[in-house]
Amino acid sequence: MGYSPPGVMGSHPRVLVVGAGFGGLNVTRGLARAAVRVTLVDRTNHHLFQPLLYQVATATLSPAQIATPVRSVLRRQKNAEVLLAEITGIDRAAREAVAGDRRLGFDYLVLATGAQHFYFGHEGWAEHAPGLKTIPDATQIRQKILSAFERAEMETDPARREALLHFVLVGGGPTGVEMAGAISELAHRALSRDFRRINPRSARITVVEAGPRCLGTFPETLSRRAERDLAELGVSVMTGAKVDRIDPSGVWIGERCLRAETVIWTAGVAASGAARWLGAETDRAGRARVGPDLSLPGDPRIFVIGDTATVSGIDGRPLPGTAPVAMQQGRYVAGVISRELEGAAARVPFRYRDKGNLATIGRRRAVADLGRVRLAGPLAWYAWVFVHIFYLIGFHNRILVMIEWAWAYLTFHRGARLILPRRE
């Protein structure tokens, strides 16, 4: 069944953007003044601010506080429309995207469908070590963490109680480190006086990292600082530790087992299926290889951006899968399409402007790599707070997140400690 954007500007080229993350939203907004009809498709109705998702998983924020309805964001952009649908394939010959029994035609296509967890071929681990990419992931992990304390309170077997109070993060990148800090503060502060039989302060938190240090994309001095900060929060960091197996008893590293009921996967991600839809060449993580203009080799009107694509920076190394990369790529593609429709002949290659890297480890602790300037401690933490409030979309969410943070900062409590009943 055919489906095409509204007829007002019936003769303008159709740009189909798949994914309302940082990449897709920036393409769409960048096309606001272009003579195009934009359709932005996502399977949820909101833009999710993923850098704060771990705070939903650790009971500080509510899901709606880091999610903004895409329709609200684009309310005033008359050349754009939003569709809630799940794209399942691309028919390149027909220039159509497939969404169930619907087909969405396009002149330009931008795929910005993000990434998903990747267990390096051990997909069975997912059951024991969930990853963190969506709101349901986050609320499931929140429930798992909070329930572990509840079950420990009921548990009479000391060994099982210890396993219930052991939290293992597999992967020492920013998500693993930020989550370890947040779980530590939850156990040592927020919950510390709430139980009668267990002492939540006795909870152990372990970060398992295969590489030689955590925060591997940061300069080594900042990694060391982060490891010291984590140690002060009572978090153990195991580096050079290759996970061999994850099962109900915990995480196996060789013959050694870290017995833990709660294991969270913060290691590998792989691109979503978009490259497969295109039959495009990919790297090992399933990211489509794109040209310097982020378009598919041989198909200049199909772009792949964000975590779904792989492209090299000026140093020849692939760009990281971060929000700034996706945002800059989104704006870049919008510019390419706009200029082309205005008659420009050649495309200037995409160039990533690295403004730096931030990770927070807990209350007033963070590391910031701003190129020549490297910060750690409270100043880096304030920078982290400022940047995250600044990039959060919507006045409403900014106010609420600031209040939740102020609340957590002043009282040490958490605003979103929910364990829900199972549905019958």
Next chain:
Amino acid sequence: MGYSPPGVMGSHPRVLVVGAGFGGLNVTRGLARAAVRVTLVDRTNHHLFQPLLYQVATATLSPAQIATPVRSVLRRQKNAEVLLAEITGIDRAAREAVAGDRRLGFDYLVLATGAQHFYFGHEGWAEHAPGLKTIPDATQIRQKILSAFERAEMETDPARREALLHFVLVGGGPTGVEMAGAISELAHRALSRDFRRINPRSARITVVEAGPRCLGTFPETLSRRAERDLAELGVSVMTGAKVDRIDPSGVWIGERCLRAETVIWTAGVAASGAARWLGAETDRAGRARVGPDLSLPGDPRIFVIGDTATVSGIDGRPLPGTAPVAMQQGRYVAGVISRELEGAAARVPFRYRDKGNLATIGRRRAVADLGRVRLAGPLAWYAWVFVHIFYLIGFHNRILVMIEWAWAYLTFHRGARLILPRRE
């Protein structure tokens, strides 16, 4: 397996309270200074402020904003402990409650497990017309309402589009009326400019009430006022309309079908299974018949309160299933137990002090029945706002709910418009 409260006060009588709603929480807090060991059991970890649950279902509030962790509330009450568990039966002879393979002994038992939806024998209707009692109920209804607009935007068949934009509330009590007002404001204000193909203002909202008027527990003048307010918001109220069937096409009243994709059950509730566990005598809605001291006839150390029990007021009519009744009953039972342990011989019967009834119909519209004083309009609305903020537990939630209301009031937008992806 035996399980008993901490040994600090090992010789004090054990009071087991089942349910952390208004009733159970007030019993527990009322026993703070009594020489007892209290165990409060609930299958969730939070006290839910049910009167605002409909605002979660209509995308104004987030779940955590009306839920407070029970452990936080009772953190400083040293004679109380909290257990997250689901009670499945009571062994009256052994004086134990059954929770899976655990047994919780008691000297006094207070059952305050609330109510659930009741479809008057038509349990099959539940699938098409979900009710609103828990947070998962509310988020499911929110998803249903928001998805209806999204699906209408994609729909090309005019009849199906009309059914997608028709919202039917079965039951014209406070929940039905409050929800109808909220859905109307969602459609006519919050979403009005967000779509390109449909006009959300064309949405229809119908309240179906079997009795002669909506808000049947209010004085007739206030019912009429509420019906007028609803009409001004574009809500149709059908009174004297008995529902014969609810199926995928909509709500059938005799041969007439109200075609609607979204039907919400705001009519009958029945007590939870607690009366059955006791083998107690019940009324038609499954509520245990209790004596004037709210204890079970013949078993003075077992109390049943709130929506789980039925007891008559001074006028001989059964007390309504509202928060004030449950709260007063909770405090009363705590007093009875405390005084008995201090040596009091006789129990003074429970007496409900009716402070009035409030229902809001939308922005600056409400009705208030305060006995001799009856209010409608902005003044009643301010009273409603004040009372709901006042009784909400926790400074954190009060601040956040006030901000969400101010936001919704000033911008007409909604703070919690989330449609989540289905879990794979």
